[in-house]
Amino acid sequence: MVPLRFVTGDGPILQHRIEIGFVMKExxxxxxxxxxxxxxxxxxxxVGVRLGSARWETLPALEANLERIxxxxxxxxxxxxxxxxxIGISGGGPVDPRRGVILTIPNLRGWENVEIARRLSEELGAPARLENxxxxxxxxxxxxxxGRGVDDLAFLTFSTGIGAGLILDGRLYRGHRFLAGEVGHQTIVPGGEPCGCGRRGCLEAYASGAGIARRLAALRAADPSLPATARELTERARAGDTFSAAFLKETARYLARxxxxxxxxxxxxxxxLGTIAVGAGDLVLEPLREELRDLVWPSLLEGLEVVPAALGPELGDQAARAVAEETLCPGS
Ligand SMILES: [Zn+2]
Structure with missing residues (x-):
């Protein structure tokens, strides 16, 4: 409340108070x-309070999904x-973030060059941004x-493949063709196992969820009592199974490369690190840190923390929220 004085040469002629009822809608x-x-x-x-949500299994037709969204x-x-x-959109495949276009979604037909950011922005009346x-x-x-409190980090996701998101100097780094962070396709075993990308010996052919399952399947052909999945492997390693612990250690060695x-x-x-480190914890992180000490200069390891992701099953929802927040408030 601000008292206003209107003054003439003779002194105040009017004095009153104006109360402005501002209700800032969040x-x-x-x-x-x-x-x-x-x-x-x-x-x-x-401030991150979840006000409501809807989720569904992706429908076969693109337009039906857009209408539902x-x-x-x-x-x-x-x-x-x-x-x-x-509006923040997280797309499970290659995207063009500058144009807000989903280029493809693996295993989904009809999701080529979808201008999802423009369409949702026009239809819902707010700026929209898309990231992979x-x-x-x-x-x-x-x-x-x-990753709170640091300006330089890499987040690695482990599912059928391995991909990374990079924050450098306090900003998301996407690269010239938005392909920065494709660390899963580094060759770690020249001429090694085939990878989904068509090349051989890529990191994800060994250390992704699918890569681990494939390595286990090859061993199970000779011994069907061996674990079949990364989850089973972790459970058995925790229970003291030496094969499972050694297998996770070997996975950590590939990952360290x-x-x-x-x-x-x-x-x-x-x-x-996503899934693998969240599930297996120190069974993977300890041998990974040890291996890194052999491969990397001590000065680069000084102050470097290799940790599991913290957002757990919330990560997918929080990822889209973070993209929306980035639209309003970049890099803060
Ligand atoms: Zn590859």
């Missing part, structure tokens, strides 16, 4: 996580007072998870 954030198997739409407050978003917004401030899921997860771990070149290249303060 801008809301919409996160859209688009994957080949499921799609999630989550509405967030600016739109209608779910409108339904979630109807229940709230605040306006939509930004590895980059979106890196933003989320950096803003809300295991891939990480060592990343460390030499970007000198990160933190490397955050």
């Amino acid at each position: 801008k809301l954030l919409l996160g859209v996580d688009v994957g080949s198997t499921k799609i999630a739409v989550v509405l967030w407050s600016r 739109r209608s779910e978003a409108r339904r979630l917004l109807e229940a709230q007072a605040g306006p939509l401030g930004a 899921d590895a980059n979106a997860c890196a933003l989320a771990e950096w803003r809300y998870g295991a 891939g990480l060592s070149s990343l460390i030499f290249l970007i000198n990160p303060a933190r490397i955050i």
Whole structure:
């Protein structure tokens, strides 16, 4: 409340108070996580309170999914007072973030060159931004998870493949053709196992979820009592099974070869590892750190923390939220 004085040469002629009733409506954030198997739409407050969500198995037709995203978003917004401030989209495949275009989604037909950011922005009336899921997860771990407090980090995702999102000097780094972070396709065994990319000996042919399953399947052909999945492997290693512990150690060795070149290249303060490290913890992290001591200069390891991701099953939702927040507030 500010008292205003209007003054003439004779002194104050009018004095009154103006009370301005400002009600700042909080801008809301919409996160859209688009994957080949499921799609999630989550509405967030600016401080990260989850206000509502919808998720469904990805429908076969592209337009049906876009319509569902739109209608779910409108339904979630109807229940709230605040306006939509930004839309963040995390895409499970290669994207062109500058144009907001999903280039493809692996295993989904009809998702080629989808202008998803423009369409959702026009339909929902807020700026929209798109990142690939590895980059979106890196933003989320950096803003809300295991990457808080540092300006240089790599986040690695382990599923059928291995991909990384890089935060360098406090900004997401995408690269010239938005392909930065394809660390899963470094050759770590020349002429080695075939990789999904068509080449041989790539890191992800050995250390991704699919790579681990393939290596196990080859051994199980001779001994069917061996574990079949990374999860089973971890459970048995915890229970003292020496084969499982040795197998995880070998996986850590492959991983260390891939990480060592990343460390030499970007000198990160933190490397955050998804699924494999979250599930197996020190069964993988300890041999990995030990192997890195052999492969990397001590000066580069000084202060470098190699840690599991912190956001757990929330990571996909938080990734899309982080992209939305990045739209309103880049790099903060
Ligand atoms: Zn490859």
